[in-house]
Amino acid sequence: MWENVKSFASEFFVTGDPLIYGADISIVLTIIGIVFGLTYFKKWGWLWREWLTTVDHKKIGIMYILSAFLMLFRGGVDALLMRAQLAMPELNLLAPDHYNQIFTTHGVIMILFMAMPFMFGLFNVVVPLQIGARDVAYPFLNALSFWLFFFGAMLFNLSFVIGGSPDSGWLAYPPYSERMFNPGVGQDFYIWGIQISGIGSLMTGINFIVTILKMRAPGMKLMKMPMFPWSVLSSCIAIIFSFPILTATLALLFLDRYLGAHFFTLDGGGNPMMYINLIWMWGHPEVYIIVLPAFGIYSEIVSTFAKKKLFGYKSMVYAMMIISILSFLVWAHHFFTMGSGADVNAFFALTTMLIAIPTGVKVFNWLFTMFRGKITFETPMLWTLGFIVCFLVGGMTGVLLSVAPADFQFHNSYFLVAHFHNTIIGGVVFGYFAGLYYWWPKLFGFKLNERIGKWAFWFWNIGFYACFMPQYVLGLMGMTRRLVTYGWDKGWWEMNLVSTIGAGLMGIAFLFQVWQIVYSVKHLQKDETGDPWNGRTLEWSIPSPAPYYNFATLPQVSSQDEWWEEKQRREREPLSLAPPKLEPIHMPKNSGIPFVMSMFWFAAGFGFVFDWLWLTISGLVGVAVCMLVHSFNYDTDYYIPVEDIKRTEAAIRG
Amino acid sequence: MAQLNDSGHANQHVSSSDHHDHPDMEEMRTFGFWIYLMTDVIIFGTLFAAYIVLQGNRNGGPGPEELFQMGGIIASTFILLTSSYTSGLAVLAMHKGNRQALMGWLGVTALLGATFIVLEVNEFIHLVHEGATISTSAFLSAFFTLVGTHGLHVSIGLVWMIALIIQLAKHGITPVTKRKVNVISLFWHFLDVVWIFVFTIVYLMGVR
């Protein structure tokens, strides 16, 4: 009996690496700490009522952003480990198989479990406030989306300590990801972690499309909507049409592994190239999905801090919509070397060059917005300026890569690695940071410290260029991606060392950001105005943090920068505000079903990973029961009485 | 949620403003479901793409000409077509406010759907007996996945329809149940459309 337990445990838990033992210990200590803390301060009920069952879009947004920060830490540690391994030739810090796992988890976590939730967090926090809505279209579904993402991410991260991590790269190309070459459970963790959170992403996409199209405040025509919701709409359109492809493709890979099907295997008539073809049909729109909202954030910030109306509003809208559709027509540029023939490569090279045009239009719009503006350089604006420079470099190298014949040289080299980090860090991460700094006061009611924020900004930027500019050169010198080590004779070590130092600087920058948050909480300077940046859009017209029903009375919108115009109007004629007439507000009730149902999904996924049929079936039955319980529940909303609104408004408005 | 409608009505009385809210809210939910259907279109599109690309790879195993028995397939096609019609009749009965007829037609639709599923399971069992399983060849992997995914959708629709009949018995025809009936009939028509393409591309073009 004891022997059985021991042999099970040695296979079930990941063993043999001191780094992982260290992680095991810290995970156990953190869990004990959290459980103890919650019990000691009697916070379990609070946690359940206020957070785990909430359907409030603002709280869900905060949970998304918090998870994204945790995942940024995990993915960042992965990155630092890789850079440490590559700092000098012939280092042996990470064994090759461990190195494979780390570049895989780094990629998956940064794109799917860092960028996506960060983005959804900002959607949640900002979109309803900007369009003058009291919640998203489907609050229950919104909570379900979050918890599916959360448990999907946890399932994926669990592979680190249980069973072993996936090691076939962030897109898990077959045939290596098939059971024949990859019999462990890591690949199944990959599939189910992404599937479960992917369902959540899909539902968020639907949710925000409907929210934006159907829930705008009275008078807000589509063409009077702020730019961020427009970018969210374009991103969500790409989500609803691309995530199903991911779901289907991973399901096929799963069938190969689980039932012995032959979609992408080398034997039985399967074709691994079909996987590569399908996964990039999702993979390419995906990068536009995460970058489009960042473009929206930059647009908001540029016009706020230049104190001017956004230049070329309509061209910006069309550019975003065109990008969102055109992003579905470029996928084959990720595998020019697959041998699809000249006409295929020529077509996709052309579409890739075409998509650069609307992106260029946006850059000019931002520049013209700043032109002759009274610009101030607070941290959100700094990030925006940092982005423009950085993204320009990334975009130009992208055009270089789009030239199909040249791509045969660049393909899978460090040139490519440098390019996509250039666009994703410079475009996406900088954008979400800018957005977080910009909307932080709205979320929590106080600004983040500007001085430490500037330190963080400069460390990120200098670190970024030090890290990735040498990688372009390394790529041209012939260094391929996913390389675990290299010899002294290659002549690569100087560049690699600089690159590692740059990565270290970005690590320090992250610490600055954590310190910035801690410092700002400690030296709390409350923002009493609700409008700390002299903003232009509706979210700044209500107190910070926003009350749970957002708007006591719904705003009537008549122009594009409604709040800015309203402030002008009030200056012209000191307000004769008769207290607005309040009405009972219709609100959704909290529900524990999203949390419980996602736990069942987690259980089902875990069962699939370890091929424990009893767990899979009970998990799926649990999911079905949760759905039925929700379907039979007709008591899902309530009204806030007018007295309650009056009391809340009096308390926050002082 | 309520802002769609409650501006402009100074309505302190909760139940009457409730009355005003629901049509718009339910319409919004139907729109969300329509978008979900579009995502499902993409899922089936991906499976169709996989089927079309891989259908020639038989790995020395049997092909469609040898495997498919068109009699049963044609029968199940007409059964599903009819069920799409009866789910439409259910919606008509609902608009006339006839709860009994509504539940009856939904029941007929579910029964036809169940027959379809039985026929499909029979077909699969037959194929497996012939030695044509999901792991025989890329063609069969793609076939079972595409047809099976459609069958899975129909089965989920069945459970949902039964749950809805119970809710109709409990609550009657309200804005909420009305929306649910509309949505499931959309789902059912959609599955019919998908089947038409499965029938055409997999079966009819397969046996030619």
Add this chain to the structure above:
Amino acid sequence: MTQHDMTHPHDAETQGSLKSYTIGFLFSIVLTIIPITAVLYGWAEGMTNTIVLMTAAVLQFVVQLIYFMHLREEKKPRYNLVTLILGLIILLVIVIGSMWIMLFNMVAT
């Protein structure tokens, strides 16, 4: 369409009538029988056959959209129609793109 006269003016929901459902049903029966007989009696070969079968399927899809899903009765703005068109475009991109890349690919086949 005639059913507009039969609906109550205040009830803006799309609903159709017994007549439109029955017409749609008959259409779809006919559009199923045509391809079946075409295949069973071997009317056409190769490309012609494919075109006949696909045309019948697409027509039947349109019939379902109009007579069963009442797409024509949508109020403005016609978001349902727009999402449907976008979805169909992406669907065609996926299917035709995959065929182009994978089947007319000298290395893969």
